[in-house]
Amino acid sequence: MNTEFLQQLGLSLHNAGTFTGLQSTTSGENILSYSPVNGALIGAVTQTTREEYEQVIQTAQAAFKIWREVPAPKRGEIVRQYGDLLRQYKDPLGRLVSYEMGKSLQEGWGEVQEMIDICDFAVGQSRQLYGLTMHSERPHHRMYEQWHPLGIVGIISAFNFPVAVWSWNAMIALVCGDVCVWKPSEKAPLCGVACQLLFQKVLQANHLPEGIVSLINGDYRVGEWMTHDTRIPLISATGSTRMGKVVGQAVAARLGRSLLELGGNNAIIITPSADLNIVLTGALFGAVGTAGQRCTSTRRLIIHESIYDTVKEKLARAYGQLRIGNPLEESNHVGPLIDQHAVQQYLNALQEIKREGGRMVVEGGVLEGPGYESGCYVKPCVAEARPDMAIVQNETFAPILYLLKYKDIDEAIAIQNGVPQGLSSAIMTNDLREAEKFLSVAGSDCGIANVNIGTSGAEIGGAFGGEKETGGGRESGSDAWKAYMRRQTNTINYSKTVPLAQGIRFDL
Numbered sequence: 001m002n003t004e005f006l007q008q009l010g011l012s013l014h015n016a017g018t019f020t021g022l023q024s025t026t027s028g029e030n031i032l033s034y035s036p037v038n039g040a041l042i043g044a045v046t047q048t049t050r051e052e053y054e055q056v057i058q059t060a061q062a063a064f065k066i067w068r069e070v071p072a073p074k075r076g077e078i079v080r081q082y083g084d085l086l087r088q089y090k091d092p093l094g095r096l097v098s099y100e101m102g103k104s105l106q107e108g109w110g111e112v113q114e115m116i117d118i119c120d121f122a123v124g125q126s127r128q129l130y131g132l133t134m135h136s137e138r139p140h141h142r143m144y145e146q147w148h149p150l151g152i153v154g155i156i157s158a159f160n161f162p163v164a165v166w167s168w169n170a171m172i173a174l175v176c177g178d179v180c181v182w183k184p185s186e187k188a189p190l191c192g193v194a195c196q197l198l199f200q201k202v203l204q205a206n207h208l209p210e211g212i213v214s215l216i217n218g219d220y221r222v223g224e225w226m227t228h229d230t231r232i233p234l235i236s237a238t239g240s241t242r243m244g245k246v247v248g249q250a251v252a253a254r255l256g257r258s259l260l261e262l263g264g265n266n267a268i269i270i271t272p273s274a275d276l277n278i279v280l281t282g283a284l285f286g287a288v289g290t291a292g293q294r295c296t297s298t299r300r301l302i303i304h305e306s307i308y309d310t311v312k313e314k315l316a317r318a319y320g321q322l323r324i325g326n327p328l329e330e331s332n333h334v335g336p337l338i339d340q341h342a343v344q345q346y347l348n349a350l351q352e353i354k355r356e357g358g359r360m361v362v363e364g365g366v367l368e369g370p371g372y373e374s375g376c377y378v379k380p381c382v383a384e385a386r387p388d389m390a391i392v393q394n395e396t397f398a399p400i401l402y403l404l405k406y407k408d409i410d411e412a413i414a415i416q417n418g419v420p421q422g423l424s425s426a427i428m429t430n431d432l433r434e435a436e437k438f439l440s441v442a443g444s445d446c447g448i449a450n451v452n453i454g455t456s457g458a459e460i461g462g463a464f465g466g467e468k469e470t471g472g473g474r475e476s477g478s479d480a481w482k483a484y485m486r487r488q489t490n491t492i493n494y495s496k497t498v499p500l501a502q503g504i505r506f507d508l
Contacts, residue, residue, distance in 0.1 A: 003042070003099070005092035009194040011043060031186050031217060036102040036336040037326055039374035045189045048216040053225050056214050060152050060179045061231065063211030068149050068177040075175045076126025081202045082171075083119025086112060093163065093194055095328065100188045101162050102336040102376065103290045104327045115167040117460045118476060125481055126175035140495035147485040149177030150257075154226040156183050156237040156247070159338050160293045160397075162191035165261070168464070168475040169236045170213065173484040178234075181214045183226060187338055189217050223247070230254050234484065237261070238295075241395075241421070241469045248471070259483050260471025261464070263395040264423030266446075266455035267300035267404075269412045269438065272307055274428035275452070279311065280318050282426065282454030283401070288322060288334050288380040289456055292399030293342070295470075296424040296448070296456040299395065300402045302412050308405050312361055315382060315403075319362045322380060325371050336376035337398060346378050346398035352391040353400075359384045361403065387415045395421060409434050417445045423466030424448040424455040447474070 029047040034040065048056070067075070086093070090112045098108035131146040153173040157165045162184060170180045184192030196215040203212060216222055227235055227250040236259040237247045244262040251258040268286065270279055286298030303311050327335030337343050343366060350364050364381030371377075380399035385392050392402050406412040416425055425446040427438040435451045437443055447466035448458060458464050463477040474480045500506060 005095040005099075006042070006190075008092040009089065009096060010197045011096075011190060011194060031189055031219070033100060033188070033190050034339075034374075035099050036338055036374050036376040037099055037328065039376075042100060043190050045193060045217045047218045048222055050225070053216060053222065056181060056211070056216055057152065057229065057231055059209075059211035060181055060214055061211075063209035064149075064151050064179045066209055067174075067179055067212050070177070072126045072129055072175055072177065075177060076123040078202060078206060078208070079119050079126070079171050079174055080123045081206070082199055083116050083123070085198050085202060086116050086119065089198060090116070093191075093198075096194055097162055097188075097191055098327045098335070100190050101159060102327055102338055103160075103293075104332065104335055105330055107290060108327070111161060111164045114164040114460060115171075118164075118167050118171045121460050121476065122171040122175045125172065129176065129481065129485070136491065137501060138493075138499045140493065141499075142492045142494070143490065145487055145489050147176075147482065147487055150233040150484060150486055151178060152232045152234075153178045153180050153484060154183070154229070154232040154235045155180055156223055156226065156235065156239070157185060157192075158239045159185035159187035160290060160295070161238075162188035163195050165238050165475075166192070166195065168460070169259075169484075172476065172481050174212070176481055176484040178484055179212050179214075181216060181226070181232070183216050183218065183222050186217065186219050192217070224250070227251050228254065230256070233257060233486075234259065236473070236475070241471075244469075244471050257483075259473040259475065261295065261466075261473050261475060262469060262471040263421050264295040264297070264455075264466060264470060265299050265393070265395050265419040265421040266296055266424040267302050267416045267419075267426075268298055268455060269406075269409075269416060269425075269427040269429075270301060270303045270307065270311055271409070271412075271427065271429040271431060271434055272304050273430040273434075274307075275430065276307075276311065276314060278452055279428045280314055282428065282452075283315065284318055284322075286426075286454035286456040287401040288399045291334055291337050291378070292380065293338065293397050294456055296458065297397075297399075298401065298426075298455045300392065300404055300416075302404045302406055302415050304412070305405050305407055308403075312382075312384075312403060315401075316362055319380060319382060324367060324377055324379070334380060334399065336374055337378055338376070340375060342397060343376055343378060345396060346400070349391055349396040349398065349400055350381070353383050353385065353389075356389045356391055357386070358389065358391070358402075364400070387418055393419055409437060413438065413443055420469040421466065422446045422468035423470040424450070424458070426450040426453060426455050428452055446470075 094109035
């Protein structure tokens with residue numbers, strides 16, 4: 001396979017290195033990155049040592065003292081320059097995302113575009129870090145609230161969005177005046193190195209400290225250093241609910257802040273009035289996009305009994321038209337799972353579906369033969385199931401879709417809400433009452449609720465995140481910037497006396 005895009009990003013084949021600030025690590029302990037596309041070794045990065053980690057944090061602390069003094073609109077200018085650089089490197093970086101992670105090339109390019117979009121969003125945000133003024137009950141007093149940066153923001157990202165999730169956090173944190181230390185997934189480390197190399201170009205061109213943006217590579221041990229480190233006031237972590245509970249407990253134990261984006265078990269309710277053409281497009285992309293490895297992937301279709309058989313038949317025909325193969329070939333819809341462990345989890349789920357009495361509508365399995373040598377390509381599958389099945393209650397990070405039947409809208413919403421996760425949800429309907437009920441306080445309990453679009457494909461203008469076991473975090477959009485800052489209330493007395501609040505007297 002032509003890997004010229006690696007060289008365009010400054011990555012040397014089989015020896016990419018990893019970077020803490022601007023320094024390459026020297027641990028000698030390698031993390032190998034294999035492409036799920038063809039099983040080839042792409043490159044190796046070195047595990048960050050404890051000593052190097054300490055150096056990174058100290059460098060970041062020093063950089064913060066400089067960066068926080070830079071006016072917010074000037075910080076936005078640095079982010080703008082990074083966005084422009086991403087525009088130049090959108091093609092090679094998108095190809096690297098596709099090759100290292102396995103998502104389709106369209107999605108790889110789309111992920112880099114999402115980075116560009118969040119840069120644009122953050123630039124505007126840099127002039128909108130508004131405070132609040134209020135009237136004091138004491139005469140000749142003025143009160144207001146202002147926001148200050150936290151310091152170091154630790155970012156732990158997952159393999160399925162190896163560059164976008166970092167940018168959601170980092171670009172907003174940077175305009176807020178924070179500095180960032182990033183631990184990318186050890187399953188897609190080269191994407192992180194490429195983003196770091198590109199940001200270094202901007203820092204160097206503007207004569208700014210290297211520690212404003214740093215990258216450390218490693219396994220769970222590096223993550224543990226970060227989550228227990230009191231010098232990092234905020235940890236933003238994306239991953240499984242199991243991982244999030246560990247991170248959340250560790251950060252809470254030191255009274256730090258955590259921003260958690262965890263698992264999803266997302267559903268689309270399909271009503272009798274739904275436009276089935278919209279249903280098929282939304283459900284299909286939601287279920288098989290990124291080979292079902294999105295936190296917003298559609299896992300469940302909750303279908304009204306009157307149209308259940310029709311939807312099932314149309315869906316089965318649509319699945320038969322899917323093209324599975326090399327994701328860098330634009331004609332293919334579905335690429336591989338990330339690795340053999342993910343394949344085994346997929347196979348375990350298929351066994352559990354049958355054990356619990358589910359019935360396969362579209363059979364699954366691992367693909368073999370030419371083009372599938374990596375062993376990571378699987379068939380997207382569809383199963384009829386019941387809402388109370390254990391496998392339906394849990395998230396399997398694979399292209400498995402469950403069909404569930406309902407009688408009325410109240411039952412449909414109850415099924416939708418009847419899982420531990422609460423990230424994304426959708427309803428397909430042309431009935432205004434059903435749509436409004438779904439969006440009401442008695443409707444979806446998820447952080448994202450859509451009408452006539454699928455569960456996947458959120459825009460950066462809206463706050464992204466979920467409830468319940470999804471973690472409660474919000475990234476991008478709206479006032480999510482407040483998560484990366486600390487609020488301070490100020491009172492100024494410009495009188496010649498010191499009156500106390502609540503009318504308290506303290507005379508000497």
